[in-house]
Amino acid sequence: MGSDHALAAVARMRERTAGLSRPHAWLLLWGSVLVSVYLAILLALVSDGPTPQTTAVTFGLMLPTMLTYSAVVAGARERFASRLRVPGAYSAAVAVAVAVYFVLGGIGIFGGGFPWWVAAFVGVAAFLLLGAPFIVYLARGRSAVIVEDPWRSHPLTPHAVVVTVGIGVYLGLTTALSSSVIPLMFVSVVGMLALSVSSLAPAAKWSAAQAGVEWGRTQWRCFAAGIGIMFALAVATVVAGEAIAPPIAVLCGVLVLAAMVTSALTPRAR
Amino acid sequence: MAHPRHKLDDAFLTPVRLSLMAALPKEVELDFASLRTVIEVEDSVLSKGIAHLEKLGYVRVTKGYVSKRPRTWVASTAKGRRAFSAHVEALRAITDVAQQ
Numbered sequence: 001m002g003s004d005h006a007l008a009a010v011a012r013m014r015e016r017t018a019g020l021s022r023p024h025a026w027l028l029l030w031g032s033v034l035v036s037v038y039l040a041i042l043l044a045l046v047s048d049g050p051t052p053q054t055t056a057v058t059f060g061l062m063l064p065t066m067l068t069y070s071a072v073v074a075g076a077r078e079r080f081a082s083r084l085r086v087p088g089a090y091s092a093a094v095a096v097a098v099a100v101y102f103v104l105g106g107i108g109i110f111g112g113g114f115p116w117w118v119a120a121f122v123g124v125a126a127f128l129l130l131g132a133p134f135i136v137y138l139a140r141g142r143s144a145v146i147v148e149d150p151w152r153s154h155p156l157t158p159h160a161v162v163v164t165v166g167i168g169v170y171l172g173l174t175t176a177l178s179s180s181v182i183p184l185m186f187v188s189v190v191g192m193l194a195l196s197v198s199s200l201a202p203a204a205k206w207s208a209a210q211a212g213v214e215w216g217r218t219q220w221r222c223f224a225a226g227i228g229i230m231f232a233l234a235v236a237t238v239v240a241g242e243a244i245a246p247p248i249a250v251l252c253g254v255l256v257l258a259a260m261v262t263s264a265l266t267p268r269a270r
Numbered sequence: 271m272a273h274p275r276h277k278l279d280d281a282f283l284t285p286v287r288l289s290l291m292a293a294l295p296k297e298v299e300l301d302f303a304s305l306r307t308v309i310e311v312e313d314s315v316l317s318k319g320i321a322h323l324e325k326l327g328y329v330r331v332t333k334g335y336v337s338k339r340p341r342t343w344v345a346s347t348a349k350g351r352r353a354f355s356a357h358v359e360a361l362r363a364i365t366d367v368a369q370q
Contacts, residue, residue: 081304
C-alpha cells in the first residue's frame with residue numbers, strides 16, 4: 001500500500017469511528033439530566049423544608065423511575081457498537097463529587113439542614129459534570145457512523161410488548177397513587193422488587209434489559225414523556241410541600257400508562 | 271538524515287492492521303462485529319489482526335455477553351496509539367519526500 005493511500009485509509013477510518021455517534025451521545029446526555037434532577041430532588045428532601053409525607057411521596061415517585069431507567073438503559077446501550085472509555089481524571093472528579101454529595105446528605109439528615117437552593121446548585125453541578133462530555137460531543141457536530149440509525153423502531157416482540165406494558169402499568173399506577181402515601185409505597189416497593197429480580201437475569205427474555213435492547217425511538221420518546229410527568233409531579237410535591245390532589249395524580253397516571261401502551265404497540269407488526 | 275521509511279512500524283504494514291488501529295480512537299472501544307463492518311474483512315482475518323496487535327500490547331481485548339451472545343470489545347492502548355502516531359508521521363514524511 002502506498003503511503004498516500006495508507007494515509008487516506010487512516011483518515012477514512014478515523015472519520016467513521018471517531019468519538020460517539022450522536023444518538024449515543026443524546027442517550028447519555030438524557031441520562032445525565034435524569035440523574036442530576038434525581039440527585040437534586042433527593043438532596044432537597046433532606047434540606048430544611050419537606051415534611052415526612054412529602055418525602056415519602058417524592059421517594060415513591062422517583063425511585064421507580066430511576067430503577068426502571070437503569071434496567072432499560074442497560075439493554076439500550078447494546079444497540080450501539082461502541083463504548084465510551086472514561087479517563088481516570090474524570091472518574092476521580094466524579095468520585096470527589098459523590099463524596100461531597102454524601103457529606104451534604106449527612107449534613108441534611110444529621111446536621112441542621114440547608115436551604116433548598118443548595119440542592120438546586122448540586123443538581124446543576126451534577127449535570128455539568130455528568131453531561132459536559134456529551135454536550136461537547138454534540139457541539140462538535142461530528143458523529144461516528146458505525147451503526148446506521150441505531151434508534152430505528154421495529155415492532156416489539158411479544159415478550160417486549162408485555163414488559164413495556166408492565167412498565168407502563170407500574171409507572172402509571174405509581175403516579176396515580178402519588179396522592180396517598182401507603183398505597184404508593186406498596187406499589188412502589190412491589191415494582192422495585194420485580195425490577196430487582198429482572199436485573200438479576202438481564203439475558204432473560206422477560207427482563208427489562210431485553211426490552212431495552214428492542215426499544216427504539218418511539219419507545220424512548222414515550223418513556224421520556226412518562227418520566228417527565230413523574231419528575232414534574234415530584235418537583236411539584238416538594239415545592240408545594242404537600243401531596244398532589246388525587247384527580248391530578250390519577251390523570252397523570254393515565255397519561256403515563258397511555259404513553260407506554262402506545263409505545264409498546266408502535267410500530268404495528270405487519 | 272535517515273529516510274522516514276525506517277520509522278515505519280512493521281505492525282501496521284498490512285492494510286487490515288493499519289485500518290484496525292485507525293478505527294480505534296482513544297475515547298471509545300468498539301465491538302468485533304462493528305470493526306468487521308467498518309474495515310470490511312472476514313472474521314478470521316480480523317481475528318488474526320487483533321491477535322497480532324494484542325501480542326504487541328497495541329490493543330486490549332475484553333470479552334463479555336450481550337443477551338446470550340458473546341461480544342468482544344477491542345480498545346487501543348496508550349502504547350499502541352503512540353506507535354500508530356509515529357507510523358502515521360512516517361507515512362506523511364514519506365509522502366512529503368515523494369512530492370519534493
